[in-house]
Amino acid sequence: MDHLRKALEKAESSSPTVRDWMQPVAHNGQNGSGHQEVNPGRVVATDTESLSVNRLIALSNESPAILDRYRLLRTRVQQALKAQNWRVLGITSSAPEAGKTLTTLNLGITIARADTQRVIIVDADLRKPSVAQTMGMSPELGLADYLNGEAELADIMYQPASCPNLTIVPAAGLKPALHPSELLASARFDNLIKTLRTAGAIVLVDTPPLLVGDDVLAIAPRLDCFLLVVEEGKTTVQELKDAARLLHDHHLIGSVLNKSSQVQKRFQSYYSTGATGETQEATR
Numbered sequence: 220m221d222h223l224r225k226a227l228e229k230a231e232s233s234s235p236t237v238r239d240w241m242q243p244v245a246h247n248g249q250n251g252s253g254h255q256e257v258n259p260g261r262v263v264a265t266d267t268e269s270l271s272v273n274r275l276i277a278l279s280n281e282s283p284a285i286l287d288r289y290r291l292l293r294t295r296v297q298q299a300l301k302a303q304n305w306r307v308l309g310i311t312s313s314a315p316e317a318g319k320t321l322t323t324l325n326l327g328i329t330i331a332r333a334d335t336q337r338v339i340i341v342d343a344d345l346r347k348p349s350v351a352q353t354m355g356m357s358p359e360l361g362l363a364d365y366l367n368g369e370a371e372l373a374d375i376m377y378q379p380a381s382c383p384n385l386t387i388v389p390a391a392g393l394k395p396a397l398h399p400s401e402l403l404a405s406a407r408f409d410n411l412i413k414t415l416r417t418a419g420a421i422v423l424v425d426t427p428p429l430l431v432g433d434d435v436l437a438i439a440p441r442l443d444c445f446l447l448v449v450e451e452g453k454t455t456v457q458e459l460k461d462a463a464r465l466l467h468d469h470h471l472i473g474s475v476l477n478k479s480s481q482v483q484k485r486f487q488s489y490y491s492t493g494a495t496g497e498t499q500e501a502t503r
Contacts (some may be wrong), residue, residue, distance in 0.1 A: 259337060259386045261374030261432040263357040273353045274321060277328035278381055286329075290456040292475065293329045296446065297421075299472045305443035306416055308472075311426040311435055317450040318477040320349050323425040330421060337420040339376075341388040341411075343398035343438060348390030354379060361389040365411065372414060380420035386420070399427075404437040412441045417450045429462045436465065444470035451479045 274280050277289055296475065300306065301380035310326075312319040323340060331338040342350035342362060351358050358377055377387045388411075396402055415422050422440060429435045439445075445466055463471070 279415040309442040317323035319448040342390035345396035
């Protein structure tokens with residue numbers, strides 16, 4: 220726990236460049252790769268029934284056709300991040316209910332289960348948090364408590380027992396976040412992202428939808444790039460244009476077509492344990 224507090228104190232007392240944080244100089248408390256050893260968080264149980272109901276297929280062998288699409292997404296995302304030496308990816312959508320949280324979790328779990336690199340998922344949707352609920356977790360403290368100065372980073376990091384290489388930073392706290400954009404624009408959020416960079420992990424930030432407020436724009440300068448989730452049949456062309464305009468000054472590495480029936484139909488006959496016939500989350 221002490222090394223986390225020291226890392227936060229360092230972040231608060233200095234103004235390192237992005238390169239300094241992405242390529243930190245080795246010192247005591249760092250591992251052989253030169254990364255700061257960040258505690259993965261306390262191990263917490265997850266509700267197995269919730270995982271199934273909420274369609275976290277990356278934790279099961281169900282729907283292999285759809286799972287393979289997440290593996291493809293995993294590979295393409297990792298390649299894009301590695302090419303630019305990026306670590307912090309924001310996942311957003313133009314409007315609510317497009318499936319960005321489920322995409323974030325399935326992508327993060329897919330990376331964590333296949334790689335030795337830790338994945339940290341930060342739920343930065345303080346207006347409508349759902350990461351912990353989708354994972355079947357009941358955390359005591361969350362990002363809102365940290366940003367309000369009522370908790371330290373070590374207090375809000377949780378390691379799901381069902382996925383040991385994954386760390387969750389939930390949004391929900393003891394009190395509702397009254398001014399989300401102000402909290403997300405604060406130096407304390409900046410320090411959190413800087414500290415997580417030193418862990419050598421891939422950091423996925425589940426952000427609010429772009430068009431519901433200015434929260435995403437408040438944190439965009441702290442993130443390396445974005446992935447845009449598009450819902451088939453519901454996301455409009457105008458919403459996509461508005462989203463592209465808002466992200467114009469930031470790096471958009473691509474988009475995900477979510478809730479697509481086309482992929483399921485195309486691959487259904489290939490797998491003996493294929494999809495169930497209903498429209499499910501997929502990517503292409």
